[in-house]
Amino acid sequence: xxxxxxxxxxxxxxxxxxxxxxxxxxxxxxxxxxxxxxxxxxxxxxxxxxxxxxxxxxxxxxxxxxxxxxxxxxxxxxxxxxxxxxxxxxxxxxxxxxxxxxxxxxxxxxxxxxxxxxxxxxxxxxxxxxxxxxxxxxxxxxxxxxxxxxxxxxxxxxxxxxxxxxxxxxxxxxxxxxxxxxxxxxxxxxxxxxxxxxxxxxxxxxxxxxxxxxxxxxxxxxxxxxxxxxxxxxxxxxxxxxxxxxxxxxxxxxxxxxxxxxxxxxxxxxxxxxxxxxxxxxxxxxxxxxxxxxxxxxxxxxxxxxxxxxxxxxxxxxxxxxxxxxxxxxxxxxxxxxxxxxxxxxxxxxxxxxxxxxxxx
Numbered sequence: 001x002x003x004x005x006x007x008x009x010x011x012x013x014x015x016x017x018x019x020x021x022x023x024x025x026x027x028x029x030x031x032x033x034x035x036x037x038x039x040x041x042x043x044x045x046x047x048x049x050x051x052x053x054x055x056x057x058x059x060x061x062x063x064x065x066x067x068x069x070x071x072x073x074x075x076x077x078x079x080x081x082x083x084x085x086x087x088x089x090x091x092x093x094x095x096x097x098x099x100x101x102x103x104x105x106x107x108x109x110x111x112x113x114x115x116x117x118x119x120x121x122x123x124x125x126x127x128x129x130x131x132x133x134x135x136x137x138x139x140x141x142x143x144x145x146x147x148x149x150x151x152x153x154x155x156x157x158x159x160x161x162x163x164x165x166x167x168x169x170x171x172x173x174x175x176x177x178x179x180x181x182x183x184x185x186x187x188x189x190x191x192x193x194x195x196x197x198x199x200x201x202x203x204x205x206x207x208x209x210x211x212x213x214x215x216x217x218x219x220x221x222x223x224x225x226x227x228x229x230x231x232x233x234x235x236x237x238x239x240x241x242x243x244x245x246x247x248x249x250x251x252x253x254x255x256x257x258x259x260x261x262x263x264x265x266x267x268x269x270x271x272x273x274x275x276x277x278x279x280x281x282x283x284x285x286x287x288x289x290x291x292x293x294x295x296x297x298x299x300x301x302x303x304x305x306x307x308x309x310x311x312x313x314x315x316x317x318x319x320x321x322x323x324x325x326x327x328x329x330x331x332x333x334x335x336x337x338x339x340x341x342x343x344x345x346x347x348x349x350x351x352x353x354x355x356x357x358x359x360x361x
Contacts, residue, residue, distance in 0.1 A: 004348055007254040007322070008271035010333060010340045014349070016248035017230060018050065024213065024229045025054040031218035036060050036079060036206070038227030041331045043356035044340070045073045047230060058102075060225040064093050065359025071101040073355070079206070080105040081165060081225060083112055083132055083140050090361075091119035098126050104162050108132040108142050110153040117157025124158035130165045130206060131195075135187035136180060137169035144190035148198045155198075163204030163222075164191040171211035172235060174283050181212040185220035211241050233330035234289045235281060244291050249340075250324040251275055251333065253306065255317050265310045267317060271325050272304040277332035289326045293317075298325070335360075 005011070028035040034057040039048050048059055048070060058077030061067045067078050078097075083106045086094065097103060107113050107129045117124050131150050134141035142150065144164075151161045166187055171180035188205040195203050208216055208224030216224055228236060231249035236242045253271035278301060280287050286297035287306065295314060300307040306325065310316055317323060327333045334340075334354050342350040 005252055005341055007252050008269075008275045008325075009252045010275070010337050011250055011252050011324075011348075012231070012340050012342050012352070013248045013250075014342050014344050016246065017047070020230050020232070020246060020248055021047075021050050021054050024226060025051075025056070027214060028216075028224055029055065031216060033208075033216060033218050033221050034223045036223050036225050037230070038062070038081065038225045039070060039356070040066060041227035041334065042230055043069075043334050043354045043359075044352050045070070045355050046352045048073070048075060051230070057223070060227070061356075063359055063361055064090055064097065065361055066356045067101070067103060068093065068097050069356040069359055071097045076101040078103055079130070079225075081130075081167070081206075082106050083108040084116065085112055086116045086119040088119060091116070095120065095123045095126070098123070102128075104128045104130055106130055106132045106165060107150065107154065108140050110150055113150060113154045113157050113159065117154075117159065120158075125160075128160045128162035129154050130163050130204060131161070131191070133164055133166045133187050133191045135166040135168050135207070136183045137167055139167070139169060141166060144187055144194055147191045147194035151195055151198050151200060161195065161200050161203065163200075163206060164188060164195060165204070165206035165225075166191075167225075168207060168209050168212050171209045172239070172281065174239065177211040177239070177241065178215050180209070181215035181217065184208075184212060185217035189220050210236065211239060214241075228330055231330045232326075234326045234328045235284065237289060237326065238284055244294065244326075247291060247326055249330055249333070250291055250326055252341075253323050253325050255319050255321045255323060258316055258319055260316055265312060265314070265316060266299075267308050267310070269306040269308060269323055269325065270304060271306050273301045274303050275333065275336055276301065276306065276325065276327045277329055277336065279329035279332060281328070284328055288328050291324045291326050293323070
């Protein structure tokens with residue numbers, strides 16, 4: 001890549017990307033689970049096409065804005081995995097996007113269902129809802145025992161109830177992937193029984209996060225929605241779920257300053273929080289990792305500076321060196337840039353726009 005790219009620049013290794021997409025598709029097919037990848041991770045139409053071509057049953061999005069982008073690009077089966085609280089304007093947008101795509105969205109309360117039905121009016125029968133249940137992450141979602149009440153309210157409002165879903169986000173923790181997958185399966189089974197009790201016999205049981213997906217229970221889930229797997233990130237690396245060779249996205253940065261003095265052996269890169277994001281979970285050893293210098297740690301971030309400390313026996317990179325940084329949380333990075341550089345065999349072969357960047361509502 002050399003000096004072909006200015007820094008900081010987000011780069012995607014297409015060969016690793018393709019390998020990751022194929023591997024997850026194969027695992028889900030072997031488990032008998034439909035794959036509905038969450039495209040909020042990448043927000044890129046070209047990657048979504050690769051996922052569908054590899055067998056994805058449809059796409060998951062986080063917002064109506066993301067649904068609008070991917071529907072306009074020709075994707076016609078979209079699930080908004082979020083408990084939407086509709087307003088007059090958001091309901092109108094939802095109705096418009098449903099003209100070209102089948103739209104399902106999340107609910108997690110009787111009030112939310114009734115509000116959505118009232119806002120959608122006569123268009124309500126064009127939509128299906130999935131009821132979100134809490135499988136241990138304790139963010140959104142209800143107890144499985146409350147699913148029946150919400151389902152009856154949804155039917156009364158005019159919706160078709162497509163099923164239940166959950167997000168085992170607590171899988172992002174040391175040694176938590178397997179327990180989270182087990183909790184997800186148990187919760188979805190219980191929620192499913194609640195739906196059967198109110199007459200919804202055939203329905204979706206949707207779950208999945210990237211850390212827990214490989215441990216998903218194919219007898220309990222009918223669908224999984226991992227997102228980060230396409231790229232990998234430093235979180236997945238430090239949790240031991242992937243190897244550095246599985247990481248498809250890095251941020252190319254330049255060493256702009258260097259200190260080899262007695263206080264500390266460090267360099268400063270031009271990739272600050274405005275490209276890496278600022279996420280640092282408790283288990284992370286820094287604000288990101290350097291893929292070619294695994295012993296180094298990013299110890300501080302400001303907007304345009306990343307301070308990296310090296311071990312005492314390491315050779316510091318010289319000023320002007322190009323360094324590949326692995327962000328802690330890759331999903332936030334794609335919402336910070338307009339495009340990514342695509343490389344194959346170390347050569348830049350394309351540029352992909354981040355089509356759904358900023359579509360946060």
